Amino acid sequence: MKAIVLFGAPGSGKGTVAEKLKVATGYIHISTGDMLREAVKKATSVGLEAEAYMKRGALVPDEVIIKLVEERLDKGSPGDLYMFDGFPRTIPQAELLEKSLGSRGGKVDFVIFLDTPRDVLLQRLTGRRTCRKCGWNCHIINLPPKKAGVCDVCGGELYQRPDDQEATIVNRLEVYNKQTESLIARYQTQKVLVKVNSNQKIENLISEIRQILK
Ligand code: ADP
Ligand code: ZN
Numbered sequence: 001m002k003a004i005v006l007f008g009a010p011g012s013g014k015g016t017v018a019e020k021l022k023v024a025t026g027y028i029h030i031s032t033g034d035m036l037r038e039a040v041k042k043a044t045s046v047g048l049e050a051e052a053y054m055k056r057g058a059l060v061p062d063e064v065i066i067k068l069v070e071e072r073l074d075k076g077s078p079g080d081l082y083m084f085d086g087f088p089r090t091i092p093q094a095e096l097l098e099k100s101l102g103s104r105g106g107k108v109d110f111v112i113f114l115d116t117p118r119d120v121l122l123q124r125l126t127g128r129r130t131c132r133k134c135g136w137n138c139h140i141i142n143l144p145p146k147k148a149g150v151c152d153v154c155g156g157e158l159y160q161r162p163d164d165q166e167a168t169i170v171n172r173l174e175v176y177n178k179q180t181e182s183l184i185a186r187y188q189t190q191k192v193l194v195k196v197n198s199n200q201k202i203e204n205l206i207s208e209i210r211q212i213l214k
Helices: 014-025 032-041 045-055 062-074 091-102 118-127 166-180 183-189 202-213
Strands: 002-007 028-031 081-085 107-115 128-131 137-139 193-197
Touching (some): 014 028, 014 081, 014 107, 028 032, 032 045, 045 062, 091 107, 091 183
Parallel strands (some): 002 107
């Protein structure tokens, strides 16, 4: 069981990179944000608990996230290649991941840090639109959909995530700085961190990351 982590602030492009890398490499994409949004949509017990935290841009409690990821890994098989997106975000989550992969004979092989200037993060998040049906992301200026308001992938309706409103975005960036950014030091010590510049053309970014994974 091999694993990489796509790491970076909200708006750093984790989801977009994951979608492209998945097609090119066969890594299985695990996005805790997507899993939570799915749970909210289906109004499961996890969804009902998570919704209020997500709306205000706070982190969902570690116990909830850890259970979600454990359940997902339990369904996997030993040869799986995992690509985590938006997880881990706290030290307890990072510890759980290491333990959980370790018990399955794996480890975190690389942490790809998508380094992005703050003004770019803000610009990307305020213009982001998401498909209600399949979760596809686009941007009204940078990566516009073929048809306004309609998902390129499945034809579903594009909407603005409630946490992509400006006031919540500022809060999410602060949460990242306070609670998540410190993981960089941990992964530097473990010698698995690779920093890439996320403020470049997506094709170039993807080929840079594929080079690292080789
Ligand atoms: P972004 O990285 O753009 O903030 P995500 O889809 O990864 O978007 O996360 C959206 C929200 O879901 C977060 O603001 C948080 O409330 C919740 N969430 C997602 N992943 C985690 C996690 N690993 N730990 C705690 N909360 C999470
Ligand atoms: Zn869609």
